[in-house]
Each structure stands twice: as C-alpha cells, then as structure tokens.
C-alpha cells in the first residue's frame with residue numbers, strides 16, 4: 001500500500017484563488033488593497049527566505065505588502081515602536097513579525113512583541129486575545145500553520161469528527177492551536193510532547209496523526225496505524241549526507257536534490273511511513289504552502305473586519 005499524497009501546493013492555490021473576489025471587493029470599497037506589513041529583524045537566511053516568499057505571494061494575490069527590515073542589533077524598544085506605528089497606520093491591516101527574533105533582544109522578546117500587536121491586525125494569530133478566542137472556538141485570526149492543516153484535511157475529504165487525533169508537539173504556534181482546531185471539529189484529541197511515555201503506541205491509536213516536533217524522520221512506521229492520515233509539519237534543514245543516505249535510496253529524487261545542493265529540508269515523518277499511512281502530506285509541498293495561503297487569508301479577513309468596523 002502507498003499513501004495518497006495530500007498536495008499542499010494545489011490546496012494552497014485553491015485558497016489563494018478563493019481570495020481574488022474578496023480582495024477585489026475590499027479594494028473597491030476601501031479604495032486601496034488590503035495592507036500587510038512584514039517585519040524582519042536580523043539576517044537569519046531561513047527568515048529572509050520565508051519573508052521574501054510571503055511578500056511575493058501577497059503581491060501575487062493583490063495585497064499591498066511591504067517589508068520593514070531592521071538590523072540584528074536593533075533594541076527591542078525600537079521594534080516595539082515600529083509595531084506601535086503599524087498598529088496606528090490606517091493602511092496596514094495585518095502585521096507579521098518574523099520569528100525567531102535575534103537572541104540579543106532577550107528571552108521574552110517574541111512574547112513582548114506579539115503581545116504588542118493590535119489583535120485586530122494579528123494575522124499570525126499569536127496574540128493572547130486571539131488565542132483566548134480560539135480556545136472558545138470563536139477566533140477570526142488563527143495561527144496559519146494549524147489552520148492550514150485543517151484546510152488540507154477538510155478539502156481532502158478526511159473525516160475529522162469522531163476521529164482519534166494525536167498531535168505530537170505542544171508549541172504555542174503549532175501543537176496547541178492544532179489540538180484546539182481538531183477538538184472544535186469534534187476529534188478526540190491527544191497532545192504528546194517530550195515527556196510522553198511510550199509515544200509510538202500513543203501515536204499508533206491515531207486516525208489523524210500530526211507530527212510537529214522538529215525532529216527529522218522521527219515518526220517511523222511503528223508510530224502509524226495502517227491507513228491513518230499523517231500530517232508532517234516538521235521542516236528541519238539537514239546537511240548530513242549519512243542521514244540522508246539512510247532515508248533515501250540512491251536515485252531517489254530527494255537524494256539527488258541533496259547531492260546537488262548539499263542540504264535538504266526534512267519533515268518529522270520517516271519516508272518509510274508512506275507504505276503504511278492511508279494519506280500523507282509530503283515535505284516539501286505539504287503543509288508549508290498552506291502556511292502562506294492562510295497568512296493571506298487572515299490578512300483579507302483582518303482587512304474586511306476593519307472595513308466593516310468589526311473590532312476586537
């Protein structure tokens with residue numbers, strides 16, 4: 001048996017196509033396009049790549065997106081002042097401060113910055129107001145990656161209600177909101193983490209298994225009930241040729257790509273799981289494209305809410 005591949009690129013395109021009409025309607029009513037402000041601090045190459053790709057996608061979808069680039073040694077107060085300015089900028093509907101922030105900003109920098117963003121413009125869905133609303137099942141702006149996973153499941157016809165769902169990972173940005181979204185859709189949800197005992201046997205109970213640990217190829221076949229849907233959120237850059245050789249046979253397209261580039265982005269799910277799962281999101285081309293599509297969707301929602309005076 002070989003798992004059905006859930007195509008995140010195609011689903012992301014569907015979502016973006018669905019945004020054309022509301023973007024046009026907003027632009028007609030407001031006399032401007034929905035505005036997205038991206039903030040990038042420092043020179044982390046991964047963050048540069050993500051932010052450039054968000055900017056491009058936003059432009060392609062008719063949004064008015066801009067990047068504010070700040071040097072890595074920027075004091076946190078300066079970043080907070082920029083957030084305050086964007087909060088008060090009428091043309092800005094959505095604010096995204098790319099994480100991680102430089103370590104020199106302090107251990108609590110991300111929390112301070114996310115807390116400072118106007119909840120009505122919080123297109124990442126990280127503000128405590130939006131997280132609280134998510135707990136109550138009434139949030140408009142929900143973290144992009146987990147809401148993208150829900151889109152994949154629903155648009156692929158995978159039944160969530162009544163399913164046993166296991167989420168491995170309990171971060172604020174992926175694991176916890178993921179578990180809540182599944183719960184609100186009537187799954188029976190188990191959240192696992194680094195202290196979970198006998199993780200593989202807990203995971204094996206799942207009809208829907210979401211792996212969000214950031215440990216490449218950690219979820220092996222013994223974690224997966226035959227026929228289960230496996231969602232691979234993990235994206236870890238790997239440059240160890242020996243590891244890659246252990247995962248992919250010579251001639252496999254991912255091994256060839258590694259040999260050309262000297263690195264690859266690996267998911268949390270071992271390639272062998274494809275033979276056991278019923279459906280599986282690939283890495284790349286699974287959850288990743290949905291994260292950007294949901295950011296654009298959140299921006300349009302935030303813009304429409306602001307236009308219609310729906311405050312938070």
Ligand code: NAP
Nearest residue numbers: 145169170171174193194212213214233234235287288291
């Ligand atoms: P994170 O904040 O590091 O959280 C990882 C979670 O996994 C923690 O809850 C941790 O448990 C748990 N964990 C780690 N090792 C474990 C183990 N051996 N057994 C069981 N649980 C373990 O990571 P994150 O921000 O949630 O991201 C997770 C992954 O998703 C990363 O690879 C990240 O790059 C990727 N990601 C991808 C996208 C995308 O668009 N595709 C978006 C966001 C994140 P404890 O809480 O006990 O430490």
